[in-house]
Amino acid sequence: GQQVMQIPQYQHVQEGEDFTTYCNSSTTLSNIQWYKQRPGGHPVFLIQLVKSGEVKKQKRLTFQFGEAKKNSSLHITATQTTDVGTYFCAGWGGSTLGRLYFGRGTQLTVWP
Amino acid sequence: DGGITQSPKYLFRKEGQNVTLSCEQNLNHDAMYWYRQDPGQGLRLIYYSQIVNDFQKGDIAEGYSVSREKKESFPLTVTSAQKNPTAFYLCASSIVGNTEAFFGQGTRLTVV
Numbered sequence: 001g002q003q004v005m006q007i008p009q010y011q012h013v014q015e016g017e018d019f020t021t022y023c024n025s026s027t028t029l030s031n032i033q034w035y036k037q038r039p040g041g042h043p044v045f046l047i048q049l050v051k052s053g054e055v056k057k058q059k060r061l062t063f064q065f066g067e068a069k070k071n072s073s074l075h076i077t078a079t080q081t082t083d084v085g086t087y088f089c090a091g092w093g094g095s096t097l098g099r100l101y102f103g104r105g106t107q108l109t110v111w112p
Numbered sequence: 113d114g115g116i117t118q119s120p121k122y123l124f125r126k127e128g129q130n131v132t133l134s135c136e137q138n139l140n141h142d143a144m145y146w147y148r149q150d151p152g153q154g155l156r157l158i159y160y161s162q163i164v165n166d167f168q169k170g171d172i173a174e175g176y177s178v179s180r181e182k183k184e185s186f187p188l189t190v191t192s193a194q195k196n197p198t199a200f201y202l203c204a205s206s207i208v209g210n211t212e213a214f215f216g217q218g219t220r221l222t223v224v
Contacts, residue, residue, distance in 0.1 A: 006154075033212060042202055043155070045212040088155065090213070099170075100145065100206070100213055104154030 006089055006103030014111050019076040021106035023089035032065050032072040035088045037105070043088060079110045115139065118203050118216035125197075125223050133188045133219045135203035143208045144186035148172060149200040149218075158201075161186055162208050190221065197223045 003026045013019050023032065031050045035043040047056055049065035049072065056063045062075045072089055086105040116137040125131045135144065143162050147155040157170030161180040175194025180186055186205075190197045200220050204213040 009152075035213075042215040042218050043204075043213075044215070048212060099157070099160055099168075100204075102147075102155040102157075107152070 004089060004091055004101045004103045006106060008106055009104060010107050010109070012109045012111065013079050015081060016078050019079050019083070019108055021074050021087050021089075021108075023072045023074075023091075023103050025070045025091055025101070028069050029091035030069075031092055032069075033090045033092075033100075034063060034072075034074055035090060036085050037088065038085045041085075076108075079108070081110050081112055084108060084110050116203060116205050116214050116216040118201075118219050120219060121217060123219055123221045125221070127223055128192045130189055130191050131197075131221065131223075133190065133201055133203075133221070135186045135188065135216060136184055137186075137205040137214070137216075138184060139205055139214060140183070141205035141207055141214070142183070143206045144180070145204045145206075145213065146170075146176070146178065146186070146188045147202045147204065149202060155202065158188065197221060 006023045031048055033048045034046040036046055037043045047063050052069050053067045054065040060077045064073045086107045088105040089103045090100050119134045145160040146158040148158055156172050158172055158176050159167050159170055159178040161167035164180055164183050167178050167180050175191055177189045200218050202218045203216040206213040
């Protein structure tokens with residue numbers, strides 16, 4: 001069945017370093033979404049990418065959607081302690097309509 | 113305020129007892145979802161519903177049951193058949209397909 005795989009599972013960085021998490025789907029996605037979950041909190045929507053090859057930026061965060069619409073990445077430039085949390089990718093589509101497939105998430109720790 | 117509400121935030125139950133987790137939304141969303149999250153784990157889909165009086169099993173439905181009698185409500189029952197019920201449970205809702213999901217604050221269930 002449909003799977004959304006995300007790597008790495010954990011990432012520890014020094015404040016100021018960059019961070020990237022990667023997401024891959026076994027099938028073509030109609031779109032890709034990214035969520036952030038702060039420790040003890042719930043996932044909060046960050047952004048949605050729809051077009052093949054799309055790139056979007058939110059301040060220090062850069063999101064990309066692959067040309068084949070099967071992979072995506074989130075890059076954070078110059079991490080800050082406020083970036084701590086788990087970042088999830090999620091995609092609609094595949095064999096079961098109406099279902100949102102989540103990756104396992106990348107847990108980011110930022111050392112001051 | 114529009115949103116999705118889960119209650120209670122913390123729940124304790126004795127082993128062998130069924131327990132029902134509440135999820136209510138006033139966003140007029142057709143789709144609702146239940147996810148389970150274990151420490152260091154991603155979001156695993158338990159059940160989802162795209163329309164009133166209809167729902168589908170997710171990846172880990174065994175030991176759980178749901179109902180969707182009203183558009184606003186999607187309660188989850190954790191039955192005594194669920195072998196390891198202690199976890200963080202998240203409810204979400206969305207317009208069906210291709211849109212962001214809104215999450216509740218979550219219910220942390222501890223079974224002793």
